Amino acid sequence: MIEFTDVHVRLGTRDVLRGITAALPELRVGVVGANGSGKSTLARLVNGLALPSSGQVTVLGMDTRRDGAKIRRGVGFLFTDPDAQIVMPTVAEDVAFSLRRKGLTREEVDRRVGEVLGRYGLAGHADHPAHHLSGGQKQLLALCSVMVLEPEILVMDEPTTLLDLRHSRQVAELLEEMPQQVFLVTHDLPLLSGFDRVLVIDGGRVAADGTPAEAIAHYRKLMA
Numbered sequence: 001m002i003e004f005t006d007v008h009v010r011l012g013t014r015d016v017l018r019g020i021t022a023a024l025p026e027l028r029v030g031v032v033g034a035n036g037s038g039k040s041t042l043a044r045l046v047n048g049l050a051l052p053s054s055g056q057v058t059v060l061g062m063d064t065r066r067d068g069a070k071i072r073r074g075v076g077f078l079f080t081d082p083d084a085q086i087v088m089p090t091v092a093e094d095v096a097f098s099l100r101r102k103g104l105t106r107e108e109v110d111r112r113v114g115e116v117l118g119r120y121g122l123a124g125h126a127d128h129p130a131h132h133l134s135g136g137q138k139q140l141l142a143l144c145s146v147m148v149l150e151p152e153i154l155v156m157d158e159p160t161t162l163l164d165l166r167h168s169r170q171v172a173e174l175l176e177e178m179p180q181q182v183f184l185v186t187h188d189l190p191l192l193s194g195f196d197r198v199l200v201i202d203g204g205r206v207a208a209d210g211t212p213a214e215a216i217a218h219y220r221k222l223m224a
């Protein structure tokens with residue numbers, strides 16, 4: 001459960017978010033809106049990477065202002081740019097790095113890394129240098145490194161921008177199967193077709209909130 005209560009965010013001299021209120025228990029929540037409308041800031045609020053200037057954000061029953069570190073243990077965050085997230089030389093090492101604080105045996109780390117790379121189609125790349133992967137494969141690697149931690153909520157900020165149609169469909173299929181709550185910011189509208197709820201952000205406010213069809217129709221009108 002993610003809940004925004006009259007959330008305002010001021011960055012520098014800009015009011016980036018202006019009174020967001022939404023209780024989001026749905027498993028699949030999408031966010032669309034124009035460039036600069038405040039979507040990434042909204043996503044960053046969910047795991048306390050951004051904090052409200054006023055109002056409250058509650059995630060997994062905790063206030064992001066007070067319990068940021070605890071919330072981040074339960075909320076995986078996938079950035080647009082996978083290079084920002086890849087920290088180790090090889091694919092398998094990068095995924096294993098995510099598990100470093102879990103106190104697992106070497107065998108258990110190897111087992112979990114192998115399992116997640118297999119699930120996301122990167123098993124054959126385990127020992128390859130991460131920086132040799134294509135942009136789309138890097139995005140899948142970043143997803144592996146987040147999912148190996150089995151987060152309760154997955155926040156994704158435009159995760160398909162670098163993906164071709166095939167990989168984009170792959171991510172859409174993976175999204176359908178994930179047991180986690182997903183909070184997805186995207187310009188890739190077909191990705192939202194099976195979603196439970198979609199918010200349209202415009203000028204830092206919720207301009208529409210409904211089914212994908214309703215929200216996307218509103219978004220198209222805004223963009224006309």
Ligand SMILES: Nc1ncnc2c1ncn2[C@@H]1O[C@H](COP(=O)(O)OP(=O)(O)OP(=O)(O)O)[C@@H](O)[C@H]1O
Pocket residue numbers: 011012013014016033034035036037038039040041042
């Ligand atoms: N640290 C910051 N200081 C000042 N302004 C900022 C800062 N971060 C973001 N902004 C501004 O806040 C506004 C909203 O940014 P945000 O990244 O949330 O938009 P967005 O909807 O995700 O855009 P896009 O679709 O282009 O990714 C933008 O005008 C941006 O310039």
